[in-house]
Amino acid sequence: MTRLALLLMTIALPVQAGEIWVTNEKDDTVSVIDVDTLEVVKTYPTGERPRGVTFSRDFSRLYICASDSDTVQVMDPNTGEILHDLPSGEDPEQFVLAPDDRHLFIANEDDAVTTVVDTQTRQVVAQINVGIEPEGMAVSPDGKIAITTSETTNMAHWIDTATNTLFANTLVDSRPRHAEFTADGTKLWVSSEIGGTITVFNVADQAEAGKVRFEITGVSADLVQPVGFKFNPEGTKAFVALGPSNHVAVVDMASLAVEKYILVGRRVWHMAFSPDNSKLFTTNGVSGDVTVIDVASEEAIKSIKVGRFPWGAAMRPTKSN
């Protein structure tokens, strides 16, 4: 009886409509996926080699790293119009918007610097020398710490955002690609693509708190390559894209043990949740599609064809019809 009531309630709840915006690195476009119909509803042109992508706090602006155009583009997501470009430093790959909704921290992959840009004044505030091939970017929930990971130097660089200077550099396994703070700000996770691990740090003292390791039956260990990942809103599970192993791992955040591997498309990169967090959308670079994962059952339910080499993903809630 209770169960039935719960089920009815779930059905009765209005599903929040939304879109997943995916950058197509080899097509110079963004594809817009409707999370209800699971169809591509729009495709907009961008600058060259779009990769990192994120929305402003109120979802009125889409920021796009146009790597080969050496700029961050600002798009009106209602029209697809490029409003203006932001100075970004050379070859911007990934970035993170600070909690102040104003400052972008940008990894300049070819330049070994992190660029801080004020999106209001459209000025570069600072450039910080980091290791070779900076890529992963994260900012702590309180905005006090920004992280850049460098792929060839194999470090997480800890930036004091008050001074825009480095205050720590911590080694991780080979080729770090992505970094995220936990929602409570106490832990930092960094994925290492070639090392095949995720290193978890205590933010308070930058000490290593643990490592996540992956093993998929029938897949050569050196092809299990963690790249992008996302935490569920409850902070209990992490979903980790494992690159050319074509799987997403579900990791228990408390024990750091892998609970499940979900088969997705080829060379899975990054991901975004639907507005109600019931679905997870992964970009699959080689197969040129997006896999939709049902979060409750942890099963892949659909593949959606997008452009060539989809890379980044960002969510925007929209009004229900």
Add this chain to the structure above:
Amino acid sequence: MTRHDTMTALCAAVLFCTCAQVQAQAAQIDIPILYLRAEVDQPPVLSNLDPVPEDLGLAGAEVALKDNQTTGGFLGHNYTLTVVSVEPGGDLAAAARDALGTAPFVLVDGTAADVLTVADLPEATGKLIFNVASGDASLRSENCRANVLHTVPEEAARTDALMQVLQAKQWRNLAMIVGPKPADQAFAEALRRSATKFGLTIGGEKAWTFDTDLRDSTMAEVPRFTQDLPDHDVLLVADATDDFGRYILHNTWLPRPVAGTHGLHAEGWASVIEAWGAVQLQNRFEDHAERDMRGRDYAAWLAIRAVGEAVTRQNSADPMALRAYLLSDAFQQDGFKGRALTFRQWNGQMRQPIAVVNDRALVTMAPVEGFLHQRNETDSLGLDQPESQCTAFEG
């Protein structure tokens, strides 16, 4: 808080973190690396289109040095590179003896004999030598040395990669043209060995004997030269010095693809590799050297990056400690080829994917899917443990 107080607090914070993070920062570590090159007189070749770059190999070492220095800057590790280049016919042993006194890490850019000359010097005991140029099989087998690691793939690994691709495409009937130089003969032998290993047949061979400048008459001469070869799927060419091979393509009697040293060829590195972050390395290299990165550049880059990776992880510049780490399961190198690179523990060869390419595109990265191995699929390329006569790495 006054500005002064803020500054003091910040300095304290920085100091605290530095100490807590990496104790090694207290002491600076110097890592002197030597690039020892035995220069060769390049033989005359028919075409002047593609001269061998003067800084072949060395440019890769210089890019890796910069990569290491950036990382070292955060850790107090100071990498330096000294270049000693010995003229053709010069006294390599004497030059090496002098230079080894100050550099525990040595890249040797020379022949197999040059590598052994350096490795067997008394001064080389306890040093770590990297072979960055010679694909000679014996250096990985009966002539292996405990103090020599190889970052350049052996010739057999390249020919194995090529044969895996031909086998996967079911182009199994081959014919071959072999040049007159010792290097051509050695490459032809590697091709024969790999063909046997992967079940392909070389049904006929011809020696290249032309001694005229064929450039104006290739369309007349090469079809006739290839007409009496038995029918084949692919024509192999063994022309290691890039003398005549380029004139075989599209001049054959039968309409057949060419492979080996020309046409479809297998390399440790090629400018057409784009995936796996390779574009970043290609860009860094092109900015530095103003040319494409080649296999020897990559081998030298790998050697210095391997030293850097070991120093970073071990916080030591002791060559024997680093050798033990490099040969351990803990070591893994990102080489922009999609898999972690490691060293084979039985002969010191770096285990690495091989790019099978044409001049404009990557065909595939070997090991090709389906070629399995009980230890590591990459060990399907080159001399495997049971085939190697090397004993210097035992114990």
